[in-house]
Every structure is written in structure tokens, then in C-alpha cells.
Amino acid sequence: MVGPRAERINIPLRRVAVVCGVMLFALLGRVTVIQAFEAERLREDKRNVRALIARFDHPRGRLLLRDGTVIAESVRTLRSTYRYRRAYPAGRVFAPVTGYLSFFSRAGLERAEDAVLAGTAARVRVRSLARGGVMAGASLKLTVDGRIQRAAYEGLRATGRAGAVVALNPATGAILAMASYPSFDPAAFADVDMKGLVATDRRMQSDPAQPLLNRALARTFPPGSTFKIVTGAAALRSGDYSPGGGVRAPVALRLPGTRVSLRNAEGAACGDGEPSLTYAFQASCNTAFAGIGLDLGQRRLRAQAERFGFNADDLVVPMPVAVSGFPAKMDKAQSAMAAIGQYDVRATPLMVAMLSAAVANGGVLMRPYLVEEVLLPDGAVIDSAEPSRYRDTMSEEVADALTAMMVKVTQRGGTGRAAAVRGVKVAAKTGTAENAEGGRSHALISAFAPAGDPRVAVGVLVEEGGAGGKVAAPIARAVIRAALSAS
Known part of the structure; x- marks a missing residue:
């Protein structure tokens, strides 16, 4: 039997035991929270040097073109601290696609699909362990075609100016090429020498040419007359216009509420002043389409633009895509300018390609994507792309009418x-967009081919390139040729 004195001693001991128990459970709970919910955040913390080093302890998955060509892989190093580094055999041509992986940062697919390539994504980890008992990074088979990508890159490089090209399969949304110029060599970021890596990063970041910028996805530009595809779709959809119907196209159009008169390129007349809609589209008459914009009004123009994906922030490929924008509030003069792709209308080169892709696919715009398959090291496919609708932009009848108008271009x-290719009907719309920064106009084109059986849609932008029909169109032609020879 325990005496009164022993009971008095046990009371504080019990209290201490209870407190210790509560602290133990709190500690276990906190550890569980960290391991279950905060582990990824801690691994991604830039201050976690151990996690950064561990990233190079095992090989990451490879990046493969659609024909199996390797454009990014892990190779062994001779240094014990970092067992592997990334290699990029294709270099600058595919840099906008691959991005890079360095000790400090990531970009492109190396960033967007980091967990899959590293093997830490749940879907990869579980399947890897189930098949072989070893965690391994998965490889990505891409939709990109090497011949089309090289045609796009070389076309841009030949101009000597910054720009971007995107090529799509209009029936699926698969990205066949995504080029940006000037580019960079991703291998420069695979250096395991920290001083050299810091110097490379500083040099790239301070370069006024911005070689690290993926112009195809990350920057928007005034689309110029390529936007007349949108205005044309809105006009035909309204029922007030037809391809053969006449439109008013004066030599100069006074913008409402201003003293400014809009003119066509080089001040030229548009036919007899009342041409057909098809002729106005073929000759890219600014006064005709600005007048259509005034007639339709900003609400209908904006509604049609948003059917193509303007003002939408839901597009990833899987890299994030800048929002192509159509202004929210405009007066009549601004609406007229927006109808010809000026004022505050902005589009990525990807969107420029999507304009044609929608027309080519009968009005159905497919969601763009870059990754076709996810493969384990043993070749097992654990995930594959499923093409899906992104937007219903117009009826099939309107798309057919626009196709005929674009062929005339x-x-x-x-x-x-x-942009014409011998023996092939090419549908297109050129653009020469005024540069808000005061430089030369940007050169653009949106095109697809063959018009009767579309296999590729192309968007080209050359910064300060001048006339789209002279500078961007030859690049589109080269890309279309490469696409048709590859398919």
C-alpha cells in the first residue's frame, strides 16, 4: 500500500509524464506533417544544398523527339560530388523546348516536368518501384519533329532578327516545332564548376538580346493583320457578311472621335473602294476591316477573340504560356484599330499558330501539348497524351469560308x-504590326497546309522584321515544306 508521502511525490511525476507525453505526440505530429505535406517544399527550398546535390546523384529521364532522337540526357561526371550532369546534344536549336538544368535553376521542360524527369512524381515513383524496386527518372517522348524544328530555327536565324516560330498539328494540337531566336546552348548551364556557372548565368541574364527568353510562349506582340482571321470569323458569324459580298473600303478611314485617318499599306486603294470581303482579306485592306470592326462593335469582336483563347490564362504546354489579350474597354476608334490587330491587342506566336489551326480543323481548336508519352527506363509507357478540345471557335461553314479566303492570300x-508551296494549296494571313516601342514593324504570318487536308499550322513572328509577306512568309514556307516531307 502506497503511503500519503509517496502519493504526494507521484503527483508531480504524473504531471511531468503527461507534459512529456503531450510534447512527444506533438513532436511526432509535426514530423508527420513535415514528411507528408512539407517535404516537397523543403526539397525545393533554394537554401537546401543537400537537395540540390542529391538532384545530381542519379540519372534523370531523357527528352526524346518523336522519332526517338535524344535532345537531353544525363551523363556521368568524373567528380565525386556530382555523379551526373545534363547533356544537350542538339544545343541551341532545341533550347526553347528542353530548357536547362543547372545547380541553381531550371527552365523549359527541365523545370515544367522536373518531378517526372527526376523520378519523384508519385505516378513515376510507384510504377518504378512496382516494376523494378528502384526509383528512377522517367523519359519524355515529345511531339516535336527534328526536321520541322530545324527549318523553323534556320529560317529565323537567316533573318538576323529576334523572333519565334510555332508549328502545330491542327487535328491533335501536338506541337511539331517551337523555335525562338536568338537562342542559347543549354550545355553552358550543365557546368559543375560553380564559378563558371555563376559567370554564365550573369552573362546570359545581362545579354540585351535575351537569349534565355522563349519568345514563342513567354512574350506577347501585336498580331497585326493576322488578327483579321478573328475579325473575319466574327463578320461571317454575324450573318451580315459573306465572302463574295461587298465591303466599304475607302482609301482613308477617319477614326471616330479623332482627327486621325487610317490608311492601307503604302496608302494604296482597296480595289474600287467596295471590294468583296475575300478581296479585302486577300489584299489585307486595313480600312475595310477597321470598318467591319466599327460595324460589329467591341463586344462581338471580344467574344470572337475569346473563342480563340484570348484573355484566357488556362494554357500550359506544359510550360506556362503568356496570356494573349484583347482589350476590355474601348472607344470606337480603338475598336477599329483592334479589328486589325493593333491598339492593345496582344498575342503569343503560339496563338498566331492557333488562329490557323482552328480554321484548319473546321473551327475546333485543339489544346496544344508537347509531351506525347512518359516512359520508364525499361521502355514501359506509363502515360500518353490524349488530344482534347480547347475551344470551339466557329462553325464548320465559317471555317470553310475562311479557308477559301486564306488560300487567296x-x-x-x-x-x-x-508562303506558297508548288503543288500545295497553302492558306495564310500575313501581318505587319506597328511596334509600340517605336521601332520597325513586326513581321507575322499565320498559315496552314494543305488547305484541303491540313497537316500543319504555322505561326511566325520576326521582331522589327518589316512586312510579313516578305520576311515571315518565306519562313512559313520552309516550315510547311519540312512538315509535309516529314509526314
């Missing part, structure tokens, strides 16, 4: 004859 009398 690459024929005699059209602004896009330089």
Missing part, C-alpha cells in the same frame, strides 16, 4: 505569295 494578288 498565297495566290496572285495576295500578300502572302512568298
Whole structure:
């Protein structure tokens, strides 16, 4: 039997035991929270040097073109601290696609699909352990075609100016090429020498040419007359216009509420002043389409633009895509300018390609994507792309009418004859967009081919390149040729 004195001693001991128990459970709970919910955040913390070093302890998955060509892989190093580093055999040509992986940072697919490539993504980890008992990074088979990508890159490089090209399969949304110029060599970021890596990063970041910028996805530009695809779709959709119907196209159009008169390129007349809608589209008459914008009004223009994906922030490929924008509030003069792709209208080169892709696919715009398959090291496919609708932009009848109008652009009398391919009907719309920064106009084109059986849609932008029909159209032609020879 315990005496009164022993009971008095046990009371504080019990209290201490209870407190210790509560602290133990709190500690276990906190550890559980960290391991279950905060582990990823701690691994990604830039101050976690151990996690950064561990990233190079095992090989990451490879990046493969659609024909199996390797454009990024892990190779062994001779240094004990970092067992592997990334290698990029294709270099600058595919840099906007691959991005890079360095000790300090990541970009492109190396960043967007980091967990899959590193093997830490749940879907990869579980399947890897189930098949072989060893965690391994998964490889990505991409939708990109090497010949089309090289045609796009070389076309841009030949101009000597910054720009971007995107090529899509209009039936699926698969990205066949995504080029940006000037580019960079991703291998420069694979250096395991920290001083050299810091110097490279500083040099790249301070370069006024911005080689690290993926112009295809990360920057928007005024689309110029390529936006007349949108305005044309809105006009045909309204029922007030038809391809053969006349439109008012004066030599100069006074913008409402201003003293400014809008003119066509080089001050030229648009036919007899009342041409058909098809002729106005073929000759890219600014006064005609600005007048259509005034007639339709900003609400209908904006609604049609948003059917293509303007003002939407839900697009990833899987890299994030800048929002292509159409202004929220405009007066009549601004609406007229927006109808020809000026004022505050902005589009990524990807969106420029999507304009044609939607027309080519009968009005159905497919969601763009870059990754076709996810593969384990033993070749097992654990995930594959499923093409999906992104937007219903117009009826099939309107798409057919626009296709016929776009084909005229690459024929005699059209602004896009330089995009024509012998023996193939090419549908296109050129653009020469005024540069808000005061430089030369940007050169653009949106095109697809063959018009009767579309296999590729192309968007080209050359910064300060001048006339789209002279500078961007030849690049589109080269890309289309490469795409048709590859398919």
C-alpha cells in the first residue's frame, strides 16, 4: 500500500509524464506533417544544398523527339560530388523546348516536368518501384519533329532578327516545332564548376538580346493583320457578311472621335473602294476591316477573340504560356484599330499558330501539348497524351469560308505569295504590326497546309522584321515544306 508521502511525490511525476507525453505526440505530429505535406517544399527550398546535390546523384529521364532522337540526357561526371550532369546534344536549336538544368535553376521542360524527369512524381515513383524496386527518372517522348524544328530555327536565324516560330498539328494540337531566336546552348548551364556557372548565368541574364527568353510562349506582340482571321470569323458569324459580298473600303478611314485617318499599306486603294470581303482579306485592306470592326462593335469582336483563347490564362504546354489579350474597354476608334490587330491587342506566336489551326480543323481548336508519352527506363509507357478540345471557335461553314479566303492570300494578288508551296494549296494571313516601342514593324504570318487536308499550322513572328509577306512568309514556307516531307 502506497503511503500519503509517496502519493504526494507521484503527483508531480504524473504531471511531468503527461507534459512529456503531450510534447512527444506533438513532436511526432509535426514530423508527420513535415514528411507528408512539407517535404516537397523543403526539397525545393533554394537554401537546401543537400537537395540540390542529391538532384545530381542519379540519372534523370531523357527528352526524346518523336522519332526517338535524344535532345537531353544525363551523363556521368568524373567528380565525386556530382555523379551526373545534363547533356544537350542538339544545343541551341532545341533550347526553347528542353530548357536547362543547372545547380541553381531550371527552365523549359527541365523545370515544367522536373518531378517526372527526376523520378519523384508519385505516378513515376510507384510504377518504378512496382516494376523494378528502384526509383528512377522517367523519359519524355515529345511531339516535336527534328526536321520541322530545324527549318523553323534556320529560317529565323537567316533573318538576323529576334523572333519565334510555332508549328502545330491542327487535328491533335501536338506541337511539331517551337523555335525562338536568338537562342542559347543549354550545355553552358550543365557546368559543375560553380564559378563558371555563376559567370554564365550573369552573362546570359545581362545579354540585351535575351537569349534565355522563349519568345514563342513567354512574350506577347501585336498580331497585326493576322488578327483579321478573328475579325473575319466574327463578320461571317454575324450573318451580315459573306465572302463574295461587298465591303466599304475607302482609301482613308477617319477614326471616330479623332482627327486621325487610317490608311492601307503604302496608302494604296482597296480595289474600287467596295471590294468583296475575300478581296479585302486577300489584299489585307486595313480600312475595310477597321470598318467591319466599327460595324460589329467591341463586344462581338471580344467574344470572337475569346473563342480563340484570348484573355484566357488556362494554357500550359506544359510550360506556362503568356496570356494573349484583347482589350476590355474601348472607344470606337480603338475598336477599329483592334479589328486589325493593333491598339492593345496582344498575342503569343503560339496563338498566331492557333488562329490557323482552328480554321484548319473546321473551327475546333485543339489544346496544344508537347509531351506525347512518359516512359520508364525499361521502355514501359506509363502515360500518353490524349488530344482534347480547347475551344470551339466557329462553325464548320465559317471555317470553310475562311479557308477559301486564306488560300487567296498565297495566290496572285495576295500578300502572302512568298508562303506558297508548288503543288500545295497553302492558306495564310500575313501581318505587319506597328511596334509600340517605336521601332520597325513586326513581321507575322499565320498559315496552314494543305488547305484541303491540313497537316500543319504555322505561326511566325520576326521582331522589327518589316512586312510579313516578305520576311515571315518565306519562313512559313520552309516550315510547311519540312512538315509535309516529314509526314
